[in-house]
Amino acid sequence: MIIGRPFLTTEQIHEKVIELADRISKDYTGKEILAIGILKGSFMFFADIIRALKTPVTLDFIIAASYLKTTSTGEVKIHYDMREDIKGKHVLLIDDIIDTGISLNYIRERILSKGPASLKVCALLDKKERREVNVPMDYIGFEIPNQFFVGYGLDYDNNYRNLPYIAVFKKET
Numbered sequence: 001m002i003i004g005r006p007f008l009t010t011e012q013i014h015e016k017v018i019e020l021a022d023r024i025s026k027d028y029t030g031k032e033i034l035a036i037g038i039l040k041g042s043f044m045f046f047a048d049i050i051r052a053l054k055t056p057v058t059l060d061f062i063i064a065a066s067y068l069k070t071t072s073t074g075e076v077k078i079h080y081d082m083r084e085d086i087k088g089k090h091v092l093l094i095d096d097i098i099d100t101g102i103s104l105n106y107i108r109e110r111i112l113s114k115g116p117a118s119l120k121v122c123a124l125l126d127k128k129e130r131r132e133v134n135v136p137m138d139y140i141g142f143e144i145p146n147q148f149f150v151g152y153g154l155d156y157d158n159n160y161r162n163l164p165y166i167a168v169f170k171k172e173t
């Protein structure tokens, strides 16, 4: 396994988190956000971004998986579902990375069927080239190339999530 140099440093990530949180706080002035983190990948980004929000926040999580090692299976499995009542809430979905868009699209539809007052999506990373399903996204941190990344919540086979930066992951050949 080879972990490259940081692709995005801790400082770059931090700056982006603050920038996104400021935009979100402005857009939601006078409203309460129900932030829903898509686990496991978003746990670090989620914790950082909600701490930087200036609006009142309640939170929940959903555990969904569509990946085996480094490839998407295209099939979304929900391992833990939200507990909060979504009806009439301003839901902000928070994800680590949007790749094919299949997981996010599935989760979005699931939330929309429960009648939120509004639904927006915030993701740290966007691997745009790989998109298969067109999902509306409101807050994007960085557009990234079609490579496999680990760190800051992102994993390879559940490893490297704890790295404080984001790096390109390459399998040894």
Ligand code: IMP
Binding pocket: 041, 066, 067, 072, 095, 096, 097, 098, 099, 100, 101, 102, 103, 104, 127, 147, 148, 149, 150, 154, 155, 156
């Ligand atoms: P999608 O359904 O294809 O958009 O898959 C999104 C999910 O795949 C993300 O939330 C991640 O969990 C995972 N994923 C996609 N690309 C990467 C990557 O480069 N590194 C780690 N996980 C990834």
Ligand code: MG
Binding pocket: 038, 039, 040, 041, 042, 095, 096, 097
């Ligand atoms: Mg994820």
